[in-house]
Amino acid sequence: DGGITQSPKYLFRKEGQNVTLSCEQNLNHDAMYWYRQDPGQGLRLIYYSQIVNDFQKGDIAEGYSVSREKKESFPLTVTSAQKNPTAFYLCASSTATGGRGYTFGSGTRLTVV
Amino acid sequence: EDQVTQSPEALRLQEGESSSLNCSYTVSGLRGLFWYRQDPGKGPEFLFTLYSAGEEKEKERLKATLTKKESFLHITAPKPEDSATYLCAVLDGGSQGNLIFGKGTKLSVKP
Numbered sequence: 001d002g003g004i005t006q007s008p009k010y011l012f013r014k015e016g017q018n019v020t021l022s023c024e025q026n027l028n029h030d031a032m033y034w035y036r037q038d039p040g041q042g043l044r045l046i047y048y049s050q051i052v053n054d055f056q057k058g059d060i061a062e063g064y065s066v067s068r069e070k071k072e073s074f075p076l077t078v079t080s081a082q083k084n085p086t087a088f089y090l091c092a093s094s095t096a097t098g099g100r101g102y103t104f105g106s107g108t109r110l111t112v113v
Numbered sequence: 114e115d116q117v118t119q120s121p122e123a124l125r126l127q128e129g130e131s132s133s134l135n136c137s138y139t140v141s142g143l144r145g146l147f148w149y150r151q152d153p154g155k156g157p158e159f160l161f162t163l164y165s166a167g168e169e170k171e172k173e174r175l176k177a178t179l180t181k182k183e184s185f186l187h188i189t190a191p192k193p194e195d196s197a198t199y200l201c202a203v204l205d206g207g208s209q210g211n212l213i214f215g216k217g218t219k220l221s222v223k224p
Contacts, residue, residue, distance in 0.1 A: 043200070050210065098144075099145055101159055101162055102157075106155055
């Protein structure tokens with residue numbers, strides 16, 4: 001079955017560390033997205049990519065980085081520059097126009113220890 | 114600026130007590146309105162897509178409707194398993210495909 005897979009489900013980061021969240025899809029979708037979700041704030045867009053080897057900053061890109069070397073994969077790195085990284089991170093994918101909405105992964109909960 | 118506002122923020126219902134959730138939007142040319150259900154600790158799950166005013170979609174106890182300014186998610190005779198956060202999102206005419214999300218309505222259904 002086609003879908004979108006995020007790993008790991010839970011991730012713990014020490015102060016000053018960079019960590020990478022994985023997102024893989026086998027839906028043949030052109031576009032992929034990363035969102036951050038905090039209680040009471042809804043979904044906030046971090047980065048998105050409409051095509052391989054190209055990506056754009058979303059509303060809260062500072063302290064994050066991404067790459068899109070393959071159509072299927074869109075990993076997110078949370079760098080040490082992100083001062084408040086504890087959150088629930090969601091990856092999504094869609095067709096190029098987005099007309100059928102997004103398919104979401106199951107999320108990664110990142111906690112700073 | 115494009116906006117999506119959901120109300121109420123939280124809704125508590127007794128089992129069997131029907132109600133509606135609202136999603137109002139201001140976008141420059143609606144290309145689609147989407148409803149998602151999100152359970153705690155999980156990713157949003159697609160429910161419905163509506164494309165034009167007057168359109169309605171149904172699934173079990175849920176019915177989504179769309180006007181030019183807002184969408185309603187009607188829940189008929191809800192059960193405790195309907196408890197979740199319901200998200201609304203819109204795709205506007207000028208977008209490259211990026212959805213604009215509301216903050217959601219957290220629904221609790223008590224037995």
